[in-house]
Amino acid sequence: MLQTESTAWVCSVPVATVWTAPEKVRPIDADGIAENPNINKWLQEMSRDDTQDLVDGNRIQTQLLYGEPVLIDEVVDGWAKIIALWQPCQKDERGYPGWVPMSQLQEVETLAELGYARVMHDKAQLWTEEFHPLTVVPFNTMLPIKGLGDFVRLQTPDGNALIMKDAVEIVATHNQSSQATGLDIAALGASFLDLPYLWAGMSSYGFDCSGFTYNLMKASGVIISRDAVDQAVEGTEIDQHDESSWHIGDLLFFAYEEGKGKLHHVGVYYGNGLMLHSPTPGKSVEIIELAGTKHEVELCAVRRFMEKEDHE
Template identity: 45%
Template sequence: MVQMDSVWMCAVPVATIWTSPESIRELDESGITNPMSMNRWIAAMTLEERFALCKENSIQSQLIYGEPVIVKEIQNGWAKVIAVWQRSVKNRFGYPGWVPVQQLKEAEPVGESNGVIRVDVSKCQLWNLDQTPTSIVLPFNTILPKVETTEEWVTVKTPDGKRLIRKQDVCEGSSIHHFEKYPASKAAERAVEFLDLPYFWGGMSSYGYDCSGLTYNMFKACGHFISRDASDQANEGIAIPIDSPDTWERGDLLFFADESTGKISHVGFYYGNGQMIHATSSKKGAIELRVLAETHYAKKLSAVRRYDKGAGSL
């Protein structure tokens, strides 16, 4: 075991943060490699095997390419990490868990900054400097340091060195907290772009979201960082009366509690006209837009929260 406190970066399109190294099943081997393919891993699982990741508490969250983590220790090829961009009550510095070391690279000093880019499409190709494609397809919301911009290309710094991304696929900001900011209603509208995307427990990428991964990432796409988990999100923003649905607005978050424990177990966006858009693990196992009253979630509604510039959480 090697003890350390250093900054590393995710070096694959999506790296899963596991509860422990012992959480891995035989069928998960393709999810811990480098290179890795989320499509191949998801395709190898039945719906029940995907849901088992939740039931067995195997997965905590995910990282996407270039996302920084603090590595606390390395043990038998696994790194104990804290995902510093994912706010959580589990650790004051970010979301904790375990990631295979081969899916990480030690971060190098960024040097003089020209700002950052964020991938603003569902997925996009990462290119070599000679404009030939790399093997990496970047998921939505990937953030990387910017080197320079031309009419067609943006040169970025990646865990693998300087690379290119088509300018049309990204938006630019001066820092991760200084992209253009949009209201919560826009976050709900962005979620529509991912209808039918498979539900994936712990999912934080455009290969598959879980319920709070969807809300977190749609707010991230609108320039705001909220907490990672639904239970934490339910303590942020402004409380809106749950018995006055005529006061709800598009972009409000709807929280649902387990009937036996009272603990928050699900979150979705209110979309207006009595509708909710959410990533559901029930039946369909995908992101869907539904009339709330027609779902089994309706009777579990426990809180409505509004996230706007006055909420103190964005």
């Protein structure tokens, strides 16, 4: 099942959940692992206990977006053991590992000569070349370009497709974007206020804390690691004890035992003692004051990925 140099395996559904192992799937997850998954239905039908069990049961690892490339290590009973190539982590030097239904993957021709179109909106409609609705793809979906015009012509797992030009940003590579600032990061993040938290979430259907920060940076042309524990040693170290040195858009990291224990959370500094973050199951993306919260005493690192706080 390993691809040749001229082809690549990619995610063939708007959002594919990457599981820790096939046996971690529960009956209530059927809509999430279907050949044509219904992510909204899956999320809506889970109770609070069900969503918490995704965490406690170590069921899911991360998610893939439509067209995102993977390596396939092996296929067992309809499940592919994959590496998510665009999601760095300590678990595997090649990318993020896990299991995905083979029905949610597709082999496509390798194509990158004209760059990529990155979806800038919360969701965007893809159209067939005959202008029939094809599928809806989430924020940060990146697809190879085949032609430019009033609509951008794209290579997709479902063949050639069109997307409105104003819905996408044209970039040369998957890790390149217009030069963003810390304020851009904060403003983009605030556009997701009230989006429900989802453990391992990597899409505009739901983010976890580090999926949120990963995607804000990805949208700004900076690929950071997928998990908070890895993100906390990347970028530029900023003095965590000197709040006056923090920039809007810096990432704030938190650990148990008043910052001395296991790292467990990340958020975005929003200025004026505020943090923007995707907090925990049962809650949604929010802006909070750090003072007087557990986060104030659990802060363990501040890292900078955008050197400029504002446009000059």
